Amino acid sequence: MRGDDQQQAAMFSYISPETRVPQEHPLRAIRRMVDQVLAELSPQFDRLYARTGRPSIAPEKLLRALLLQVLYTVRSERLLMEQLDYNLLFRWFVGLNMDDAVWDATVFTKNRERLLAGHIAQALFERVLAQAREHALLSDEHFTVDGTLIEAWAGQKSFKQKGAPVTPPDDAGNPTVDFHGERRTNDTHASTTDPEARLYKKARGQEAKLCYLGHVLMENRHGLAVQSRVTQATGTAERETAPEMIGMVTARSRRVTLGADKAYDTTEYVQVLREHRVTPHVAQNTTRRESAIDGRTTRHPGYEISQRKRKRIEEIFGWLKTVALMRKTRHRGVRRVGWMFTFATAVYNLVRMRNLLGAAACPL
DSSP states (O other): OOOOOOSSOOSOOOOOHHHHSOTTOHHHHHHHHHHHHHHHHHHHHHHHSOSSSSOOOOHHHHHHHHHHHHHTTOOOHHHHHHHHHHOHHHHHHHTOOTTOOOOOHHHHHHHHHHHHHTTHHHHHHHHHHHHHHHTTOOOSSEEEEEEEEEEOSOOGGGEEETTOOOOOOSOSSSOOOOOTTOOOOTTTEEESSOTTOEEEOSSTTSOOEEEEEEEEEEETTTOOEEEEEEEEOOTTHHHHHHHHHHHHHSOTTSOEEEEEOGGGOOHHHHHHHHHTTEEEEEOOOOTTSOOSOOHHHHTSHHHHHHHHHGGGHHHHHHHHHHTSSOSBOSSOSHHHHHHHHHHHHHHHHHHHHHHHHOTTTSOO
């Protein structure tokens, strides 16, 4: 018998979102890990808020909503609020009741600024790593470092000569700018949209873009990120940042290995690592030059293993760019871009841990 096509037949539902979400849904395991992290961060949240005044968005709900934005590639806060309004899965994960009003997108972004000032992204990243350490998922001996370009939220037309007089554009929406034949460098020019962005390209023949550099330090056992950072894009930023990151996660009393690609094969960089008791497992660059790595390093079986393992760091960058909206940032300035990069890297670790441990092994 054919059923009736009834529209809006019932006004009330006696089934809660908790019941509607399947028990085997991958978000359940992630939610349990996130709730444990947020409970540990509660004292830090208390220090960021006044004891009097009108209640703001709960930081726990705000962070869960941001996590959903990263996981489901929601391109804007306005679209995220729209999803929260009618998506039962999103409401369940954030902790909103069926009748709770959704926040205004502007209010949501302004509340996020308080978490930015409190370095919450780094604190969340460290708590997630602590969970991974409890499950013996982290290596404390073998690491890999690399960097990737993060395209800035600024166009080439905004890259203008410093101190040049401001002239009204012929078209406010899309002005005509002719910079052909003009020599433009970071020393003489700067973006009027994002002054901290730098014109940079990673390889010959590529187009130079206004961008930042995102750095990740990965442990080689399971491919989890143990350090992340964003800097201005320069030709030496990767080699300058790597010793700082490896120094923050290793003990000086023991020797560790650090894998990297050919861009790190310089005499100065290798010497700095050796001074810090780090064995540089850097890919040899012998194109029209002599490598800084010789047979004392390459003869060991561990060097070959590091060269094979180091390629897994591209999985982190690939996920961050295709899923976590980090191919082209929507934020401006090293501080804001770095906050989102660290937060997105923490979310990657949560997903990776869920896959490694399985839903049943995740902490309750």
